[in-house]
Amino acid sequence: MQFTYVNPTQINFGQGQIESIKSVIPQNSKVIVIYGGGSIKRNGVYDQVQSALEGYQWIEFSGVEPNPTKETLDKAVALVKEQDVDFILAVGGGSVIDGSKYVAAAAHYDGDGWDIMVGKHQVTSAVPVGAILTLPATGSESNMGAVITKAETHDKLPFMTPHVQPKFAVMDPDVMKTLPERQLINGVVDAWVHVCEQYLTVTHGAMVQDGYAEALLKNLKSLGEQFDQRDSDAWRANLMWNANQALNGLIGSGVQHDWATHMIGHEFTALWAVDHARSLAIVQPSLLRNQFAVKKEKLEQMGKNVFGLADSDTLAEQTIQAIEAFYHSLGVATQFDGYEGTKDQAVESVINQLEQHGMVALGEHQAITLEQSRQILDLAITA
CATH class of the missing domain: 1.20.1090.10 (Dehydroquinate synthase-like - alpha domain)
Incomplete structure (x- = not known):
């Protein structure tokens, strides 16, 4: 066995933990909340996030698909650059978290974000990411990998970089009740x-x-x-x-x-x-x-x-x-x-x-x- 192992993601596990994001997102951050199709507004998670972010400057981006597409995520990348966002909060399952990782890396790159997926650009920095997990499956909330789809060409590719490893992951099993x-x-x-x-x-x-x-x-x-x-x-x-x-x-x-x-x-x-x-x-x-x-x-x-x-x-x-x-x-x-x-x-x-x-x-x-x-x-x- 030859390996180096480190997992820097802070896990806040248990009921009521969404409130804890206020202690792990720097207070002076400009935050973008990225989520999917809107289920978080129906199950109360959005309201909890809104409450926890009281006092923060934040914006939101919704519509990330179950298999997140470059086409949708590039709109979020543009928003992050335009609004000078310096913290990404992914609220969702693996797809939203994967998509947020792509946004985090692509926002620190002047070229086409897909260059990251095909190895033309090596990620050297990214916008910090935190995650509120709503669907347990992929483990994306505490690893450095993501899988993104380019809808135009039916390409689905992975990328990995420690720069997009979430700083923290909130894991409240109660959010699964409406799945x-x-x-x-x-x-x-x-x-x-x-x-x-x-x-x-x-x-x-x-x-x-x-x-x-x-x-x-x-x-x-x-x-x-x-x-x-x-x-x-x-x-x-x-x-x-x-x-x-x-x-x-x-x-x-x-x-x-x-x-x-x-x-x-x-x-x-x-x-x-x-x-x-x-x-x-x-x-x-x-x-x-x-x-x-x-x-x-x-x-x-x-x-x-x-x-x-x-x-x-x-x-x-x-x-x-x-x-x-x-x-x-x-x-x-x-x-x-x-x-x-x-x-x-x-x-x-x-x-x-x-x-x-x-x-x-x-x-x-x-x-x-x-x-x-x-x-x-x-x-x-x-x-």
Whole structure:
């Protein structure tokens, strides 16, 4: 194990914590509140934010989409520059927080913000960001990554820089009370796959990372099984904290990562507007079967330690089936049929996107070529 780990995001967790932003946003800041489609005005979160920002100079920007687009975010970038904003408060789920990170970085750059996404501009500074999480799923509230879509070209790309890591994250489980069932399910699935991308790789002997990853997976499995208890304070708090821990950098420290499921899944979202979490559930089982030989040992470990399966010659395949059954128990599909035209055309559409984005060597061994991706898609997309 060779790694440096630091997570500077201050977490204010628990009921009533929105009020705490007044103690973590510098008093002389000019703040922009960035949010999505307006649900925060219906569920009382906006009113709490407004109260907490009393005495601050602040403006707002709404309309960030579930898959935040460059086109919308560039309007916020222009506003931040025009109004000399010096603090960004993201109020929403992963999409709003991701979008706010793009705004933060692009506002300190004179060129096209998309240059950041394609590696033409290296971020060296950004407007400080804080987050009020309203939808647990991505862990974006305490990491340095973001995924942004360019609607014009159907490009969906990630970027990472410590300059956009949130200074603080307010995590009040009460804000989940009005979330639709679909979004809660997506949160469970998204967090589950985040853990898998860092765990279902190679055997490495890093006991803390594996043990913690398995604990998170068992927790998420229990939350899925107890979905009928989603209206309880404990269920909400546990999902919120598990989703955060799944992608705050800890379980991935010093071990190999995969992320191929995400890279392929992003194209389903860009092409067909599939919910991010549901695109992952579509891709993952087929990818695990395609990469069966290299992931067999870890699949067997997961089968025993997460699902409680007995040792057998078919343990690894049983584990994949158990993952599928977990998704199905939540009403989440593991194959895709929502395309127009033929299956072959759908497969080629994804392959063309992957090639265009340079996603030609994916996975922990960089061994998932376009041909391997085609085989995965052939399993994941139904005729």
